[in-house]
Amino acid sequence: MRDVAVIGIGVTQFGELWDHSFRQVGIQAGLEAVYDANLSGSEIDAMYIGNMSSGRFIDQHHIGALIADYSGLASHNVPSTRIEAAGASGSLAFRQGVMAVASGMHDVVVVGGAEKMTDVSDEASNFILNSAADQQWESMMGATFASLHAMIARRFIHEGYATREQIASVAVKNHLHGALNPKAQFQRPIKLDTVLRSPMVADPLTMFDCSPISDGAAAVVLCPLDKAYEYTDNPVKVLGTGQASDTLALYQRGDICSFNATKVATRMALEIADLTVKDVDLVEVHDDYTISELLALEDMGFFARGEAGKAVESGETELTGSIPVNTSGGLKARGNPIGATGVAQIVELVAQLRGDADKRQVKGAQVGMAQSIGGTGSTAVISILGAI
Amino acid sequence: MRDVAVIGIGVTQFGELWDHSFRQVGIQAGLEAVYDANLSGSEIDAMYIGNMSSGRFIDQHHIGALIADYSGLASHNVPSTRIEAAGASGSLAFRQGVMAVASGMHDVVVVGGAEKMTDVSDEASNFILNSAADQQWESMMGATFASLHAMIARRFIHEGYATREQIASVAVKNHLHGALNPKAQFQRPIKLDTVLRSPMVADPLTMFDCSPISDGAAAVVLCPLDKAYEYTDNPVKVLGTGQASDTLALYQRGDICSFNATKVATRMALEIADLTVKDVDLVEVHDDYTISELLALEDMGFFARGEAGKAVESGETELTGSIPVNTSGGLKARGNPIGATGVAQIVELVAQLRGDADKRQVKGAQVGMAQSIGGTGSTAVISILGAI
Numbered sequence: 219m220r221d222v223a224v225i226g227i228g229v230t231q232f233g234e235l236w237d238h239s240f241r242q243v244g245i246q247a248g249l250e251a252v253y254d255a256n257l258s259g260s261e262i263d264a265m266y267i268g269n270m271s272s273g274r275f276i277d278q279h280h281i282g283a284l285i286a287d288y289s290g291l292a293s294h295n296v297p298s299t300r301i302e303a304a305g306a307s308g309s310l311a312f313r314q315g316v317m318a319v320a321s322g323m324h325d326v327v328v329v330g331g332a333e334k335m336t337d338v339s340d341e342a343s344n345f346i347l348n349s350a351a352d353q354q355w356e357s358m359m360g361a362t363f364a365s366l367h368a369m370i371a372r373r374f375i376h377e378g379y380a381t382r383e384q385i386a387s388v389a390v391k392n393h394l395h396g397a398l399n400p401k402a403q404f405q406r407p408i409k410l411d412t413v414l415r416s417p418m419v420a421d422p423l424t425m426f427d428c429s430p431i432s433d434g435a436a437a438v439v440l441c442p443l444d445k446a447y448e449y450t451d452n453p454v455k456v457l458g459t460g461q462a463s464d465t466l467a468l469y470q471r472g473d474i475c476s477f478n479a480t481k482v483a484t485r486m487a488l489e490i491a492d493l494t495v496k497d498v499d500l501v502e503v504h505d506d507y508t509i510s511e512l513l514a515l516e517d518m519g520f521f522a523r524g525e526a527g528k529a530v531e532s533g534e535t536e537l538t539g540s541i542p543v544n545t546s547g548g549l550k551a552r553g554n555p556i557g558a559t560g561v562a563q564i565v566e567l568v569a570q571l572r573g574d575a576d577k578r579q580v581k582g583a584q585v586g587m588a589q590s591i592g593g594t595g596s597t598a599v600i601s602i603l604g605a606i
Numbered sequence: 607m608r609d610v611a612v613i614g615i616g617v618t619q620f621g622e623l624w625d626h627s628f629r630q631v632g633i634q635a636g637l638e639a640v641y642d643a644n645l646s647g648s649e650i651d652a653m654y655i656g657n658m659s660s661g662r663f664i665d666q667h668h669i670g671a672l673i674a675d676y677s678g679l680a681s682h683n684v685p686s687t688r689i690e691a692a693g694a695s696g697s698l699a700f701r702q703g704v705m706a707v708a709s710g711m712h713d714v715v716v717v718g719g720a721e722k723m724t725d726v727s728d729e730a731s732n733f734i735l736n737s738a739a740d741q742q743w744e745s746m747m748g749a750t751f752a753s754l755h756a757m758i759a760r761r762f763i764h765e766g767y768a769t770r771e772q773i774a775s776v777a778v779k780n781h782l783h784g785a786l787n788p789k790a791q792f793q794r795p796i797k798l799d800t801v802l803r804s805p806m807v808a809d810p811l812t813m814f815d816c817s818p819i820s821d822g823a824a825a826v827v828l829c830p831l832d833k834a835y836e837y838t839d840n841p842v843k844v845l846g847t848g849q850a851s852d853t854l855a856l857y858q859r860g861d862i863c864s865f866n867a868t869k870v871a872t873r874m875a876l877e878i879a880d881l882t883v884k885d886v887d888l889v890e891v892h893d894d895y896t897i898s899e900l901l902a903l904e905d906m907g908f909f910a911r912g913e914a915g916k917a918v919e920s921g922e923t924e925l926t927g928s929i930p931v932n933t934s935g936g937l938k939a940r941g942n943p944i945g946a947t948g949v950a951q952i953v954e955l956v957a958q959l960r961g962d963a964d965k966r967q968v969k970g971a972q973v974g975m976a977q978s979i980g981g982t983g984s985t986a987v988i989s990i991l992g993a994i
Contacts, residue, residue: 219710241742264849273661273734278741280692283984286851292858295870297849298985299698300690304668310687314702321709322607346661353666354629461652461685463674470680482683596671597686 219320223446223453224603226255226439227565232553233403235433240276240334244285247435247558248330255439256449259290263324265298268311268331269557274346276334285330297324302557304350305506307331309560309590309599312438313459316601319440331561332435343431347556350593352467364428366594367507368420370474375422379475380512380527382422386413387531388508389426389551392544395537396551398578403432403553413508427508432553436561438568452572453606457493457585460486460600468594477595480517484589487600495519498602499583500570501541502563504591505548514589515543518600537578545570545578563588564601571605607708611834611841612991614643614827615953620941621791623821628664628722632673635823635946636718643827643837647678651712653686656699656719657945662734664722673718685712690945692738693894695719697948697978697987700826701847704989707828719949720823731819735944738981740855752816754982755895756808758862763810767863768900768915770810774801775919776896777814777939780932783925784939786966791820791941801896815896820941824949826956840960841994845881845973848874848988856982865983868905872977875988883907886990887971888958889929890951892979893936902977903931906988925966933958933966951976952989959993 228250230243238246244267252259265286272281282298291298301311308331315329335343348357351366374380390410396402413426439449446453460483468474488494495518503514515526520541529535535543546552546566549559567586569575583605590599616638618631626634632655640647653674661667670686679686689699696719703717723731736745739754762768778798784790801814827837834841848871856862876882883906891902903914908929917923923931934940934954937947955974957963971993978987 239742271661271667273659273737276741277733277737277745279659279690279734279737280739280854280981280984282691283851283981284740284854287854287858287984292851292853295850295852295867297871298691298851299702299849302667302688302690303670303686314687317705317709317711321705321711323705323709345665346667349661349665349667351668352672353664357665461687462683463671463680463686464683465680466668466672466675470675479683483685593668593671596668596675 220322221443222316222319222440222456223443224438224456224568225441225446225450225453226251227568228254229401229436229562229565230434231401232432232434232555234336236336238433240272240332241288243334243433243435244330244332245288247437248289248328251328251437251439257326257439260294261326262291262296262328264318264327265296266311266315266327266329267298267300268308268560269300270302270304270307270333271346275338303597304592305504305556306560306590306592306597306599307557309588309601312561312564312601313461313599315440316456316459319442325441327440328437329440329561330435330437331558333555333557334433335431335555336433355467364423365420366468367509368423371422371509374475374509377475379524383410384527384531385508385512386410388505388511389413391530391536392505392548392550395545395578396547399547399552402547402551403430404551423507429506429549429554432555434553434555434558436558436565438561438564454568454571455604455606457602457604458487458491460484462598464596466593466596477513477517477598479595479598480514480589483598483600484518487602491602498585498587500545500580500586501543502546502566502588503543504589505544505550506554518589537580542580545580560590560599563590567603571603608710609831610704610707610828610844611831612826612844612956613829613834613838613841614639615956616642617789617824617950617953618822619789620820620822620943622724624724626821628660628720629676631722631821631823632718632720633676635825636677636716639716639825639827645714645827645837648682649714650679650684650716651714652706653684653716653718654699654703655686655688656696656948657688658690658692658695658721659734663726691985692980693892693944694948694978694980694985694987695945697976697989700949700952700989701849701987703828704844704847707830713829715828716825717828717949718823718825719946721943721945722821723819723943724821743855752811753808754856755897756811759810759897762863762897765863767912771798772915772919773896773900774798776893776899777801779918779924780893780936780938783933783966784935787935787940790935790939791818792939811895817894817937817942820943822941822943822946824946824953826949826952842956842959843992843994845990845992846875846878848872850986852984854981854984865901865905865986867983867986868902868977871986871988872906875990879990881973886973886975888933888968888974889931890934890954890976891931892977893932893938894942906977925968930968933968948978948987951978955991959991
């Protein structure tokens with residue numbers, strides 16, 4: 219397989235974008251990435267679009283064709299494929315795009331992720347989010363996505379793997395980073411007390427433990443590494459990707475304090491990249507809930523079991539710490555337009571590895587890693603990128 | 607890229623399967639394909655699932671993980687990816703699966719397609735089907751999927767490309783074939799008068815011009831050609847695939863009597879296969895409406911413009927004709943569980959190329975071709991398979 223490079227990135231403002239349609243955010247991110255890659259539309263060979271539920275959020279299926287059309291690419295009949303794996307939709311679209319270039323099937327591929335979540339009621343969006351879990355055996359029985367994560371958090375605390383305060387400190391750290399990201403939904407630092415005293419969602423998780431409902435889109439452009447310098451002076455190399463699944467329902471797992479799919483996908487990606495986690499300089503993880511970040515960091519091997527909470531609390535995962543985590547602000551502060559999230563992680567890594575991350579730049583960043591989750595660890599996708 | 611073979615096929619009964627759940631049909635087709643390939647579950651490296659709208663039909667997203675889980679593959683953490691492109695979801699999943707094997711990323715890949723459409727009201731299913739068209743500029747303005755195809759049919763007749771009777775004869779021919787397929791939703795031959803005198807849906811298209819609402823699933827197993835004989839004595843080779851997009855809305859096309867995406871995808875697939883349509887022995891096309899079959903046959907180059915209707919009327923596309931079309935019964939008679947449709951086409955081609963198609967066997971079939979459409983020609987996928 220051929221080596222693959224990221225040659226362009228684009229991301230919209232994340233937030234409650236009531237004055238923007240799905241089509242508008244999707245195209246905006248794509249165009250930004252295409253301009254960044256110094257491409258013209260006619261050079262694009264294929265598109266992959268990550269999206270969880272345009273069918274419910276905006277009553278529109280078939281958004282692969284929609285985005286290609288509204289990007290002005292219908293006249294070139296560009297193949298466009300939509301990928302869905304709940305929260306991992308965007309990262310999985312990225313993995314399929316990498317495969318399309320690596321295989322030699324296509325040369326220049328645009329990977330986009332988009333979601334417009336605020337055009338439906340909170341009730342409707344909760345119903346949609348719950349359909350990433352097992353509708354038949356979880357959601358219909360009253361389990362919400364937040365309550366499933368609350369159960370994980372309770373068990374985590376019960377086992378002594380982290381304190382409530384350590385879990386909450388994930389939100390504090392990610393808001394700190396979000397304050398440095400002009401595209402983030404929330405750009406204000408918060409205190410530990412803000413998290414602990416905010417309204418309870420599912421005990422022990424409060425509002426500030428949960429990622430928000432968001433609109434937004436992100437896009438990247440891929441091409442074979444050996445052609446990358448024809449387009450840009452600062453390509454970033456895709457070092458490896460991994461993907462794994464697990465049971466859809468949480469109750470079927472042996473251990474709910476760990477996501478096995480993350481472990482397997484991490485192993486797969488590191489093996490392809492021929493690296494260990496010690497080689498990684500920064501990580502974007504899927505902090506849909508604060509507790510998820512601790513599981514991610516331990517499952518990926520950055521910390522031993524029961525150590526991630528302490529590390530976050532002591533500042534080790536801050537921008538200036540030994541392993542900066544979610545420099546973008548993460549799903550928590552940057553926002554979580556579901557289909558866009560996995561692609562936005564890649565955008566952040568590329569910005570960092572190019573040295574373009576401004577106030578949140580990790581000094582000397584050479585290798586970045588992203589972890590993305592669908593459901594409660596039912597799908598995991600890992601991507602590893604490297605500066606050249 | 608590596609050569610790819612189909613080593614196993616499975617398909618459920620298509621129809622109104624009120625006593626089967628989505629999970630059940632999905633697994634049934636998958637297991638049948640895996641048994642047919644003489645595989646054990648632990649040998650499966652990845653899955654691709656085509657599905658249009660489980661999110662609306664059964665309130666469940668994330669069905670890649672669901673199907674992997676219920677197939678007993680969660681313990682192996684098998685990567686599983688859902689693909690959606692409206693009516694072309696299944697064929698596009700097949701194309702992604704082929705790419706995954708061809709690239710060397712995975713060895714043994716199961717491609718499944720499934721849809722459970724009869725658990726919602728007719729009103730709801732119409733709403734869902736219309737969301738494959740442009741919700742903002744077509745569906746919301748009152749255009750239904752049937753009415754868009756009726757406009758195509760009227761223009762086709764107006765231009766003198768076919769008569770009303772020739773369009774209707776597509777249904778007669780496909781019901782004739784469906785009667786020979788024990789898995790088909792409709793297994794009774796019909797007469798031309800049945801079509802012409804059945805209730806009007808959108809003038810000139812009547813009920814018998816339209817494919818039905820269906821439940822069902824289909825699956826195939828892929829592996830590298832050079833490993834195929836380790837599993838089976840009768841592998842079928844994937845000779846080429848193609849994919850293209852066009853505007854989402856029909857009104858934006860220059861000519862509505864032809865789908866440009868079909869033309870482009872056909873060219874792409876034939877070029878990879880190094881064949882012309884004259885080498886093709888049988889075709890499965892996307893006859894969601896009778897008129898669509900005529901467009902398909904002319905766009906793919908089997909007949910010159912205005913000739914397909916005559917050919918169908920004269921029996922040229924029957925089982926015993928010069929180019930048998932939709933020997934399975936097509937979407938019209940076999941049924942159209944949307945996500946399953948594209949994979950079921952591949953299942954039919956493989957059965958034919960193996961010589962296993964019983965009463966509907968095309969004698970000496972060596973090369974088969976499938977055409978699949980999402981929306982009104984907004985996505986087209988072409989697959990070409992060959993006997994070895």
